[in-house]
Amino acid sequence: MSKLSLKVLPVLALLVSCIVLPLPKATAQQGEGDPAVLARMQQINDSLRSMGLNVAVEEIHFITIGQGRPSNRIHQSGLRWVANDPRRLADGENITYLVDQSDGATTSGLSSAQTEAALDSALATWDTDKCLKKVDIVKRADSGADPDIFDFFFGFGGLGNPFLADVVEAGWLPKAYFDAVGGPGGGNGILAFSVSFIFVDGSGNPTDINGDNYLDTALNEVYYNDNFGSPGPRLGNPWGINIGLPGIDVETVGLHENGHSLGLGHFGPPPNAVMNPIYAGIRQAPLATDAAGMCAVWASWPK
Numbered sequence: 001m002s003k004l005s006l007k008v009l010p011v012l013a014l015l016v017s018c019i020v021l022p023l024p025k026a027t028a029q030q031g032e033g034d035p036a037v038l039a040r041m042q043q044i045n046d047s048l049r050s051m052g053l054n055v056a057v058e059e060i061h062f063i064t065i066g067q068g069r070p071s072n073r074i075h076q077s078g079l080r081w082v083a084n085d086p087r088r089l090a091d092g093e094n095i096t097y098l099v100d101q102s103d104g105a106t107t108s109g110l111s112s113a114q115t116e117a118a119l120d121s122a123l124a125t126w127d128t129d130k131c132l133k134k135v136d137i138v139k140r141a142d143s144g145a146d147p148d149i150f151d152f153f154f155g156f157g158g159l160g161n162p163f164l165a166d167v168v169e170a171g172w173l174p175k176a177y178f179d180a181v182g183g184p185g186g187g188n189g190i191l192a193f194s195v196s197f198i199f200v201d202g203s204g205n206p207t208d209i210n211g212d213n214y215l216d217t218a219l220n221e222v223y224y225n226d227n228f229g230s231p232g233p234r235l236g237n238p239w240g241i242n243i244g245l246p247g248i249d250v251e252t253v254g255l256h257e258n259g260h261s262l263g264l265g266h267f268g269p270p271p272n273a274v275m276n277p278i279y280a281g282i283r284q285a286p287l288a289t290d291a292a293g294m295c296a297v298w299a300s301w302p303k
């Protein structure tokens, strides 16, 4: 070791300690969206970190009937799936999904088998989209194990195993859950929401292991609101199969929600799109803007 490096080392050590010590807490981050929702997301992330889990809530998108709600995200960077990511037990270059059959039945009278078939159909539609040619969307069987985690933080479920599949259709939950997540009016306005998690390191900072300048998606959970079609102000808007307004079509909402699972945000209207944030009746096929969005997201996927 030279004299020079001996002199430099303590300086380096000092620099490193300066860089490492004042780590910003995740709660200090700003985010974008509804401040109350963002605060809940940060709280959950603090809990996840104290539990030693390497994932954090990054985005929540609500689809509503009537008044729209802002999308919520913690960082500006955006997030993408990483092919072959061992942390999520990736099925190679495929994206996997699972339908939680235990919460699939609706108060409006649909069986779990009916809602599952409609959600399968929505995912099959994305799978055959021309811009998703490089990725196969593969179904994993529901083993009966709890496959989701977000509901746990609101007291509506256990802390499941988040890596049973990349995308989990977490089923139909009661109005109170949507009030808790969305705040006042949530239970009567939110039809469904998607919550996207990213991977974080031991300090709670997001990772980008493939250097694509996007945060690494860890998992996506989708929750549907069973208040629609239940006694109360939303009795007249029941969930159904291929049902027109004022009913709510499961496949249409499933197509929208899994647009988020596959990396799309909201846009419009205008133009009309599956990814419009306010429900507008049956729409079971992607429109031009939806397809263009998918092309942009998946252009860099390997194969």
Ligand SMILES: [Zn+2]
Pocket (backbone or CB within 6 Å): 061, 062, 063, 256, 257, 260, 266, 275, 276, 277
């Ligand atoms: Zn949405």
